[in-house]
Amino acid sequence: MGDSDSGWAATLHRMWTSVGRISARDDLAGLILPPLQALPGVIAVWGLRHDPHDDTVMEYRATGVPLDGDLYDLARRLGTGEIPVAGGELADLGVTEVVRARFDLPGEAAGTIMVLTGAGADIDTVTVRLGQVIEVTREAIRLLGVRRSERAQQTRDALLAEASLQMDAVLDTKQTMQRVPRMAVPAIAEGCLVYVFEDGKPVLRSSVHVDMRRLNALLRDPAVQDHLTHLVGQAVAGAEIPPADTALLATRTVDVQVLRPRGEVVGALVFLFDRDVTAVPPQSFLRDLSSRAALAIDNGTRYERRRRDVVTMQQHLLPTRLPEVEGLTVAAAYLVGDRILEVGGDFYDLVVGEDGSVAALIGDVCGRGVDAAALTGMARHTLAALLQEGASPLRAMSRLNSRLRLDGSWRFVTAGVAHLEHHADGVTVQWASAGHPAPALIRRDGAVERATGGGTALGILAEPRIGRSEIALAPGDTMIIFTDGLTESRDSDGVMFEETALGETLDRLRDLPVGALVDELSRAAAAFEGAGTDDVAILAIHVEREN
């Protein structure tokens, strides 16, 4: 091996080591063209990159003689074989011969390297060395492709993992439909639209594009809307999806994926790709992402449906309206807890007895679910019916206790009954409590007080222990009875609403009419506890002032 050969071998080795480190094809020319340029008699080295779709020239690279003006066209024609390797224009540059080689790789843009030689060049040597450089280049581009593909796979894996995490974190359908496209754009697509099937037709519920201004302008075009709706409609119907009109949609590639959780089609995702077709994720990935999105959307829908059912059922367990009682203003609020998708056991009622007496009752069956709901209905109706017939609070509660014991239910019930007697100076309340929270009082001068609770929950003892007390309400006073969902709401530090916030809240709300008072009070308790709110029942009775 001569000095020249061993020097070239070292050059090739350096070239191979260097190209193995590059991260983009754009960096390649700076490493492969100069060694060819350094060969004796070489006037210029020009490189072309061809468009994978139509083989036109996308990129030009040059050493020796820079490419500008007409030389671009000359390089293109020379590289694509449109003109012979020798001619007038080349002669002007002193070029006597051009050695040309091309490489093609599946899925990659092909390349051509031309070595323009003049006097003193050893054409055989140039040809051999260009062939070697072509091989190094081909392998470098193949490795870049492998690394790019690995990175794309990493991105897709990460996206699936992060999307699953994000989608599992919410049960709100609307939020999920916003999260899906936001996760996908621009990581895997330039745009993503979420369609759901409503009333027999696809409805666009959410869309994200890396350039929202552009997407919004596009979506204002009725032709675009019709085309997208048609594509989605075909996909949802299981029909063959026609090719997307990419010119109308001003994008390079469009993909439609059906959202089919648990076998039922609920909508479709439309992905818009501006990127090269080689960078579009495989169908298997888009299907996987869409399946996860479909499940998340379906879970949210089911959750919302269940929650609506719970609220409806809960409302059926409560009086639809409270009777009007002269001299009193009464209002109630019921807040359904967020934590559990089951019917809670709080109840309340206001009863006007056959003798004209008035009784307010409130209670809480421990636990949730269908059993608790049945017991709640029974407890409320038992107490209300007996009080209406004129039974005393003590007797009504004793009967309920006996009934609970007879049924053998393990569930117990806290309850409170306020028997109200009107007289000239206001109202006297006989308060009977079976383990129930004490009423709160807002006096007409604004003072906030707590009455007495006491007693033991019903259903536990054969002979119930009922706490009894008397409360005097003057005109302008308000009595508020409630379940422990209000007082035992806890903040993130475990502090109960009753300990720190009940007094302050009542003080703040004391001048409100009772309707607004009960609403605000239940909201304050919910805000105190955040998302984990238990059910709360509140009944407020205001003694009207005489005009």
Place this chain on the structure above:
Amino acid sequence: MRSDDLVYVVEDSDVDVEAIERAISRSHPDTRLEFFRSGSAVLTKLADDGERPWLTLLDLNMPGESGLDVLNGIRADRALDGVTVVVFTSSENQDEADACYAAGADSYIYKPMNFALFQSVLSQTLDYWRSRPAGNEARIVVPPPGDSSAHT
């Protein structure tokens, strides 16, 4: 003067600053990054008549002037019309996204936790806006969508 290789990054989190620098230096090694740790710092710099970035990457939640304040400041200055503004945030709030678009943001991009995804998101964003014409003649500040808007 707009520099086609200069990107401003407005970000107060050390962790995110490091991740953005690592991601963009790998995907776009020719890009020069200049970091600003507050909204006021970048607005002061942009008020100078010197070199200007072609793109600004903007965190939303920062102490002092927020990302939205910076966005409003940039869009109030016609001399900065050529600067593409990409809001890069972990905020899930759709109202914030709507407010940013209404104020003239070019992109509102979710900030992922995973680095591979983080790098891909930034790389695709830069590639997208590099492929678009410079400046933003079509930038029209629009009011936030009302109830009638079906999409985000």
